[in-house]
Structure formats: C-alpha cells, structure tokens
Amino acid sequence: MINASIITIGDELLIGQVIDTNSAWIAQELNKIGILVKRRVAVGDTWDEIWKALDEESAHSSIILITGGLGPTADDITKPLLCKYFNGKMIVNDAALKNVIHLFENIFKRPITPRNLKQAEIPDTAKVLINPRGTAPGMWFEKEGNLFISMPGVPHEMKGIMEEEVLPAFSKKFDLPHIAHKTLATFGIGESTLADMIQDFEEALPTHIKLAYLPNFGIVRLRLTSIGANKEIVENELNKKFTTLQELVKEYLVTNKDEPMERVLGSLLLKRNETVSTAESCTGGYIAHLLTSIPGSSGFYEGSMITYSYKAKEDLLQVKNETLINKGAVSEEVVKEMAEGLLQKLKTTYAIAVSGIMGPDGGMPDKPTGTVWVAVGDNKKIITKKFHFRFDRQKNIQLTAMNALNLLRMFIIEEGK
Amino acid sequence: MINASIITIGDELLIGQVIDTNSAWIAQELNKIGILVKRRVAVGDTWDEIWKALDEESAHSSIILITGGLGPTADDITKPLLCKYFNGKMIVNDAALKNVIHLFENIFKRPITPRNLKQAEIPDTAKVLINPRGTAPGMWFEKEGNLFISMPGVPHEMKGIMEEEVLPAFSKKFDLPHIAHKTLATFGIGESTLADMIQDFEEALPTHIKLAYLPNFGIVRLRLTSIGANKEIVENELNKKFTTLQELVKEYLVTNKDEPMERVLGSLLLKRNETVSTAESCTGGYIAHLLTSIPGSSGFYEGSMITYSYKAKEDLLQVKNETLINKGAVSEEVVKEMAEGLLQKLKTTYAIAVSGIMGPDGGMPDKPTGTVWVAVGDNKKIITKKFHFRFDRQKNIQLTAMNALNLLRMFIIEEGK
DSSP states (O other): OOEEEEEEEOHHHHTTSSOOOHHHHHHHHHHHTTOEEEEEEEEOSOHHHHHHHHHHHHHHOSEEEEESOOSSSTTOOHHHHHHHHTTOOEEEOHHHHHHHHHIIIIIIOSOOOHHHHGGGEEETTSEEEOOTTSSSOEEEEEETTEEEEEEOSSHHHHHHHIIIIIHHHHHHHSOOOEEEEEEEEEESOOHHHHHHHTHHHHHTSOTTEEEEEEEETTEEEEEEEEEESOHHHHHHHHHHHHHHHHHHTGGGEEESSSOOHHHHHHHHHHHHTOOEEEEESTTTTHHHHHHHTSTTGGGTEEEEEEEOSHHHHHHHHOOOHHHHHHHOSSSHHHHHHHHHHHHHHHOOSEEEEEEEOOSSSOOOSSSOTTEEEEEEEOSSOEEEEEEEOOSOHHHHHHHHHHHHHHHHHHHHHHHOO | OOEEEEEEEOHHHHTTSSOOOHHHHHHHHHHHTTOEEEEEEEEOSOHHHHHHHHHHHHHHOSEEEEESOOSSSTTOOHHHHHHHHTTOOEEEOHHHHHHHHHIIIIIIOSOOOHHHHGGGEEETTSEEEOOTTSSSOEEEEEETTEEEEEEOSSHHHHHHHIIIIIHHHHHHHSOOOEEEEEEEEEESOOHHHHHHHTHHHHHTSOTTEEEEEEEETTEEEEEEEEEESOHHHHHHHHHHHHHHHHHHTGGGEEESSSOOHHHHHHHHHHHHTOOEEEEESTTTTHHHHHHHTSTTGGGTEEEEEEEOSHHHHHHHHOOOHHHHHHHOSSSHHHHHHHHHHHHHHHOOSEEEEEEEOOSSSOOOSSSOTTEEEEEEEOSSOEEEEEEEOOSOHHHHHHHHHHHHHHHHHHHHHHHOO
C-alpha cells in the first residue's frame, strides 16, 4: 500500500484566515487511483517548520505532496528551502519560462514583470511540472526512496498540475491496489438511532471493509470503504454489502450516491420532465443557488423570486397585505400564499416557499430566532411545515434549504403523479 | 510564546469527503487571545496514527487540541485511546450524564438510547468540559507539562465547548502576549504588481511585523501581523504601518477591514440609506445569497428575480422577446433590460443584473463558456461590462458575483449623489 502525506504551507492556514480546500481535493483524487492519504499537515511560512515537516512526513509516507508557498510575492520561502533540502542550485527552466511567456502573451494579456520571470527559476534537482493555469511551476523531487511533489496553493493551478502531470505519473510509476467507496445519504434520523438500526450489519463486516458515519445539516451519510488487489472482487463484495445497507435504512434513504440533496431533487425532476421554482424570504436565494450550482439545472429550474420585504412579497408574489399584517411574514398563511403566487407567475410544476427568522436579530417571544415556515407543492396541493433551528445565521440558512429541498422531494415521491 | 497544535481525527478528512473548517475557526480564536497555532495535523481513525500524532505534536507544541472521533457511533476509537494514553479508566461522569439527560429531555425531545448514555463515560484522568450543544463532552488532560483538549468534531458543538470552557481557561492559565492583525482588501490588481508597488514598504518592516498576500476571486487581501508583550505598543505601531499601506494601495482599496465584498457594499448602502436588488440569470441567486448572508441585510436589500429561462426574463423582468432572439440571453442589451425591468418592479435605488455561461456546457464559438455580461446602475444611468472567466462552474459563479458587487460599489462611489 502506497501512503501519502499532504503538507500545506501558509501562515493564513494557521491563523484561520483561509480554509484549506486543497487537501480534500488532493485526497479524493489520490484515493481514486489507490493511494491512501495517511496524514495532512499544515505549517506556517517558517523555514524551520517546513524543514521539520519534510523530515517528519518522510518517515510517515513514501509520497509527500506539498502545496502553497510558491507565489510571486516575498512572503514565500518554500522554493529556496526546497532547493537547499534537495541539494540543488537555482536555474532558469526553459519549459517553465516558455509557459510564463505564453501565459502573459496569450492568456493574461499583461506585460511581464521581473517578478513573474523569476517564477521560471527552479532547483536543478527538480523535474519541472508545467502549470497550465499559472506562472508557478510544480516540482518533482526524489530523495532516499521518497517522492516529493511541490505545487502552488492556488486551487485551480494545483488541480491543473495534479490532473495533467502528477496523477498520470503516479498511475504509471506504482502498482496500485483498488480502493472502492460507496456512500448513501439518509435524512431525518439521528446518528445514534441509525447506528442502533444497523448494529448487526456493522459488526458482521469483514475487517477490510470500513463503515463511517458523516452527519451534516440533517443528513447522515453512511460510507462503506473496501480495499484489495483485484478490482472486480473488491467491487462485487462491496456492492453486495451496500445493497444490504440500503435495504436496512430504506425508510430514511435519500440517495445511494455521494451527491448533495439538490442534485437528488434535480435528477428526480429531470427524470419526470418537471420543473421547480422558489420563493425565498429568509434563505435569500440560497435554495436557488444550490439548485443552479448543478450543471444542466436549466432542465428543471425556471427561476425564483427573492422577496425580502413585505412590499416585495406583495408586489411580486401577490401575498395579501392583510395576511402579512395579521399573521406576520413568518407564518403558514404567508408561505402558502407565496407558493401560490409563485406557481401562478412562473407556472412551474412545483414551488418551494420559505419565510423565517435566521438571526442573530429579529426573534420575537412567539416566534424566536430560528422559526421557519416552509411550503411546497403543485397547483393541486400545497403542504406546509414549521421548523425551529437553533444555530447561527449561516447554519440556519443551510438547514432551512436542506429541509425545504427534502420536503419537496418527499412531496414528489408521495404526491407526484 | 505559547504554541498550539491542532489534531483533527477522521478518515473522512483523509479521503477528502469533508472539508476541515474546524481548524480555521480554532486557529482564529486562539490567535485572538495570543496563542499561535504552529501546526495542524489530520489523521485517520486508526489507533497507531492517533497515538503517534499525540506523541509527535507533544514535541512541537505545549497545547494540543484534538477534534473529532467522539460521536456516538462505532467508528470512534478516540475515547478509549485517550483513556489509555493518559493512564485512566472509564467512569460515568455525573456532570456529563446530567447534560445528556437535560439535552434529550428539554432540547432534542427524544427518548435516550443506551448509546447516548455511554457518551457520559470519560476517563477518570480527564477534567470534563461540558458540551452545551451535544452529548459528547470535551475533555482536558495534562501530561508531562503539555495540555491536551479533546472535543467532538461537529462544528457547532466544538465551538460551544471552546467558547464556554476552553478559551476562558486558557486566558486565565497563561500569561499571553498580544497578537494584532490588520487586513485590507484590494480588487482588480494582480499579486505581483501589488508586490512591486509596495516593495519598499515591505522591506522596511521590522522583523516582528509580517506581511502576507491572500489572493482569492479577484480580491487580493494584504494582512499585517504584529506581536509583542504590550497591547498598546503593538497596536499603535501596527496602526501606523497599516495607514501607510492603505495610502500606497489606495487606488485599488476596497476595504480596510477583514470583511467580504458583500459586507463592504452592504455597509455603503446602509450608510447612504439606499437599497439594492438583483436580477440574476447565470449566478442563480448567489449574489442575493451573499447579500442576505449579512445580518441586518433587510436594511439595504429588497429582493431579487432569478430568471433562468427566456420566459422568466420576459414575464418577470419585461425583457423583450426580440432582444433575446436577436442578441441572445448573454448580451449587453439583455442585462440592460433586466436591470431596467428590475428597477421598475422593485424600485430600489440600485440594480445588479447578470447573464452568462458558467459551464461546463453551453459555450458557443462567439460566446465561449465563461462569457458574462453585468449591468449595474440606478434609474438615471446603467453601465455594463463584459467579463470572460476561465474556470469551473463554481468558480465562474463566484467570480461573476464578486465582479458584479465590485462594479456596483464603484458605480456608487463615482456616480452616487
């Protein structure tokens, strides 16, 4: 089994100004080709810390992937350090230089500064990995049986180098085992209850198959992972276990793929050749954003009205002023009128309407922060549901969206002709 | 100087299924009270790996914060490991038990299962840290001069324990130095050009003040960090440098706070007592979502029309059918009509309208994927701008939103009465 460590470099990671999304992506891609990430380490822009991390991770893993610390600005010390660590001297690399010139002439269309040209200098002990999307090249070093790959921290540049250079080279160089994952998602059941429900199944799993619980925003995903030399054997065995697992949790099953709720709903609509629109108050467009973040969403999504104020609710969705005054904007009656107004306006098969108080302010004694009304339905029937979330604004918005999408999903399954 | 390491535990972090947001939050909070995070390490749910990480990080830092691996399900091995690592034996902790019972009776309102009760068991060598938001308690261990804090991985539970127990205890226990950060944001200038512009300033900085470049979505943030024993001296010196830095980059300055673009625009509107609405095609509600993710956004934001289809553009925004047919949905004429239609409908001071091709499909020879038209303006004047982004769907949506918000920001500064 080939193990990898990921080292991310940058003070911004250690003071929490930036969230590391690179590591997750790298881990996913390595996993797909049968390399296990064993450790991920983040260190600051400090000579000693980077040096020690290289030493330490060499003892843990045979492949060390390094991101960050290669930008054109002066807070970067990674390149000179790598030069010294791998006993090289800096030289201008022809291929890297050509790439810098090409990018500035044809893509960025800006004049080149001396600082940009310096990006083409790399240690002579490195093999250059061309960066198709930026000026900082990747570098490939070998030392005492370990492999070190250094890449810039800008996510889309790192991804370009991984996809075009690193991953193909790994697949060629190593005889890799097969790793398979199968993930399903449940909604509306707690982690503990789920665990009790599948306890016998879990205890009977062979040691090379692992089960993990991944709870997030009302969804609990269950992931089975198996590993072995033979792809067919690994996948057949895993598929059987996965079928059993689906059966065990079927009452709460949302999807048997590793996909978000919005994609589940989108696929359902596409399959039925139906459409949805949203009328959003408290979620402020977040449900529409989720639906339209799926490629091809124009096949099932028509449009939305984001109606934050009373006036917008009245003018755009024909919510009655007296309903707003008598019942308040966060009420069953108002979300129902919002959904009705929306269906009339946009003539989609289904509508989702939400109104709530996301916080931190706006709560009232009878409607505390976190109170949300959701309506979903079609032109024959509209159902409503009240929720009460207890988190911060961001999380309340996300939970409202997830619950609204799930409510429509269940409505379609139960009521859809 | 007190250093900390963060260890996050969970296979899901190593296969890339989950992005670690806990570490960034913890780092921020520790930083505020004068504790520097030196390293962040992620390891899988494996006895050996967790044990080794505890050993190794003890050598790096005097405080080790551990998150994850404490949920009620069987993939968790962290608690028994900690019990052994700190030579304890498992006992039922009264305070933790009371908390579990309280949560189920008063908050979750569900029956307690044996699995839930087991959460109240902790090693007798630990001091319990009550989790106000969940059943898994935090634990405080001391060993050979090091401090170890173990917390569940669910973000809002971890935050509750940190805020109510850990941070106050650290501030009381240690004599901490003062760390100060000042961050500004620029827009529309590359990292290299910016670096050239402020090279002399950067080179003249004293060694205890660090400058970092943080590029993201067209924005480059510059962060100055200083550290010292005396709060007043540290902040005075940093403020002076920060004033100089603002002056140097003023042409591109968006804000002199560490705040996102949408907050900059929101504050500007609030100050002027003006409002905005959006008409979004390709961004599908993302701009509305950004604006409404700010608490108090109802003070400047009225509503949006998300018009994905031709029909929605015509019905909701009175875009002329002939304009759509002759010029296409992604055209200067259409975004202008969208903005005009929106201003007429919602009567806000300003409007933002966007239409583009976000990919991966939908590109045409004359309008490749990434082509975007943006219109911003008020009822006197509407300006338009064409963009061409070269990334994936998600990043194209984010870049479109950032550029649209910035375009309106500049319009208000230049044209706003």
